[in-house]
Amino acid sequence: MTIEAQIQQLRDELNNYNYKYYVLDQSEISDFEFDMKLKSLQDLEAKHPEFYDENSPTNRVGGTITKNFNTVVHDYRMYSLDNSYSKDDLLAWEQRVKKMVDGDVFYTCELKYDGASISLTYENGVLTKAVTRGDGVQGDEVTANIKTIKSVPLKLKGDYPEKFDIRGEIVLPFDGFNKMNEDRIEIGEEPYRNPRNTASGSLKLQDSSEVAKRPLECLLYTIIGRNLNIQSQIEGLQKARDWGFKVPSAAKLVHSIDEVFEFIEYWDVHRHDLPYETDGVVIKVNSFQHQDELGYTAKAPRWAMAYKFKAEQVSTRLNEITYQVGRTGAITPVANLEPVELAGTTVKRASLHNADQIAKLDIREGDEVFVEKGGEIIPKIIAVDLTQRPADSQPTIYITHCPECHTELVRQEGEAQHYCPNYNGCKPQIIGRIQHFISRKAMDIDGLGGETVALLVNEDLIHNYSDLYELTKDDVLPLERMAEKSADNLINGIELSKQVPFERVLYALGIRYVGETVAKKLVKHFKYIDAIAEATEETLVNVDEIGVKIAKSVVAFFQSDENKIIIDRLKAFGVSLEISVEALANQSDELAGKVFVVSGVFTTVSRDELKKMIEDNGGKVGSSISSKTSFVVAGDKMGPSKRAKAEKLGIEILSENDFLQLLNV
Structure with missing residues (x-):
């Protein structure tokens, strides 16, 4: 047998032992035998570096030092879940679901493990990237640390998609946590407070070999990607198991809300027997087609609900x-x-x-x-x-x-x-507004954090967020803990923020009641900051989803002389205060006043793309068919009761091609 073949055989054996022990809880060889095989592989790899493989089981022991974790944008946003605390909450959710989708609705019930959320990316069966949840839009890349966790497969088995993301929780079992604390107490160190925070902190350790010493586990629960050929949540969980992931066996397909309650009642008692922390149950609509139909709010999927234990x-x-x-x-x-x-x-x-x-x-x-x-x-x-x-x-x-x-x-x-x-004279308000302005979902200014903002205000270097654009390197270098490179990063980050699109800038201004969704609505309708500033309450309430409270707040903000000066300064500094030419080119009023309900499976464009086309052209996407619905865009597998309701109300049903022709696409 060649050296290369020996190395590959050892890798295959060790990967298989790891999988059986850490995923299936089956031990086939002793720890000593495993360590001897690992040592043999390490010796062979050291003598023959030409056969290096970054996914070799020898890399599980860590050793990579990461001083700065790169911020990475998620390919698919990591949403939060809406929480429920009673059966009444779940019954109300079920009613909302059944109003929006056709046919029988089944649910997948899963335990909600209390750990640190992670998103793993696999390409051609190999782990290529691991990113923390962050703010849901972007997080920190911690791939080197995740590779040390034995229950995370470095290479997959079986028939897997070419590329996909899989989400889960990094948890620290009670036994491992208690052993870590025993060791710390023995050497006179303070014990860790709880498994969840310890697991979360482990992901950001700079030395991956230290992470490898911690008995972390990764429990997976959601697969995301294109062309997955998976029809439901419960099928996706089984596929993940087949590919080599550790998926908790507690997950169960149920056929009614009563069975959901039975699952909750069982685990409210038996959760205390589990080896990990858990604080509730996650209920998901099982069918992926139904999930597509239900879609998302600004913060959470409509097709899932987290029930929190008392x-x-x-x-x-x-x-x-x-x-x-x-x-x-x-x-x-x-x-x-x-x-x-x-x-x-x-x-x-x-x-x-x-x-x-x-x-x-x-x-x-x-x-x-x-x-x-x-x-x-x-x-x-x-x-x-x-x-x-x-x-x-x-x-x-x-x-x-x-x-x-x-x-x-x-x-x-x-x-x-x-x-x-005292809007302009109360220091915590000033600091808070600037901290909001620089936050990730707003201007996302790299190199500038909340503590630095407070320092800048307390040193009288800035008095509002427009002052940021006048800062120089010499201004910030004297600040506490500000090194030359940090100062460069801060000034560069401020300069780059001028490229942030208008809807995020409007959100960043911190107008009361104007969140991300409202900011997008206002930008889409008015397109320029001056048009928003000149709008009356009456004009504003005519904008989709803008009520009197929001309208009054927007008018009051732009009537302030101080705010007018700040806006003028932001314009002069080159901050984006109007919709981009590219975004404007994709918009029209062709569908203005029309309400569309989208139902079924689409082939030429995705459901989200189709909804965006409707909104970009002035139309509104409705969640359910009613007398206010103008058109139903029907894809394959549209539910028969929806079709019957549309026909009864005399609503025109468009195919996917009909709709695209309507827009001359």
Whole structure:
């Protein structure tokens, strides 16, 4: 046997042992025998570097040093999931689903593991890229670290697509976590707080050999890509198992919402027997065709819902109530607590939301309070233990003036929160607005973070976000922890942000109630910042999905003299404040006033492309057929009840080709 053949045989054997042990939980040889084979392979590879393979099992031990993790845009966005906390929530979701799709709806139920989300890319059966979730649009590439996790296949088996992404959770089993903490305590180190945070932190370690020492696992749950030849979620999970991925066996196909409830009730009890942390159940519409029909909101898929198990509660002392000022001037009261362990973390603070919540629960300093950490990241106080209230306790009097600039607070009719109206003079508001401006979903200025923004404001180098474009390298070099290269990156990042498209710039301005979706609607309708600035409330509310509250906020923003000056400065600096020529060329009003419902499977263009064409040409995409529907665009496998409803209402049904001809495509 040739040396190359010996090397390949050892690689194949070790990969197979790894798969059986870490994915199938089957041990075929002893640890000693495995280590001896691995040592033989390492020796052969060292003597014959011409046969190097980056996916050799010897690379599982790590050794790559990554000082800076590259930011990578996901090929397919990683959405969040909508959460539910009761059966009523799930029943309401089921009703929404059944209104939008035809035929029987089945569901895949999966456990929601509490780990660090990851997206793995495979090309021709080989792992090429691993990226953290980040903000869902882009994340950090951590490929070298992920390759050290034994349950992540470096090469796939069987009949797999040419290219696809697979998403999952990096978790740290309880046994491994406890062993890590035993070792740390033995050498006098502080123990890690909880498995989830430890797993997440492991992905960003600079030395991959340190990651290799941690007993991390990767549990996969979603395949994404083109031409996958997979028809459903449950089929996709089985395909992933066949290709060599570790897919939890708890996943189950059910045929009704009652069976969903049975799954939830079973695992609400038996989750405590699992080797990993889990905090709920994810319910997905099983059919991929149905998933396509349901689509996404701005933040989450309509075809999935996360049911959260009942939150853990503890009691502790509320030592003090303090107040924070947000970028919009909103005041948030915060409970400063006697530190207490809750759901694996030490809790020291909890949100009190607003004055009404404090009054409703009669929360006072010195109270023994019950704290809950459920679906929310920030713990909240849910009740007061009145039996332990001190005799000299005094009711909480909500503050009347801003804790930062001492301006008298205002509270508009119908609003839950108090606000500081000192828009241009309250430092936390200024810092918060600039931090929002530079954030990833807004201007995404590389090299500039929230702490640096605070430094720039506190040093009087900037007073609003337009001042960023006047900064020089000499201005920022004296800042704390600012090296020459960091200063170059910051100035270059600011310059590159001038290329950010108009809809993201409008979102970055921080107009109250104008999120990503509203910004896109306004840009599509008005196309230029001046047109938005000159719009009246009446004009604005005529724009799709723009209500009176948003309209009032937009008008107020552009009536401000300070904001007018800032906008003029941004124009002068070359920031994009109008729709691009390319985007404009793809838009028309040809379908204005028309409502389309898209149903079925399409071949020439994808469903998302078809919807974008409708919107780019002035039309509106409806979620279900009604008397307001102008056309139904029907692909293959359109549900019979949808077709019958369209025919009953006299709505014209267009084929895919009919629609493309309508637009002369």
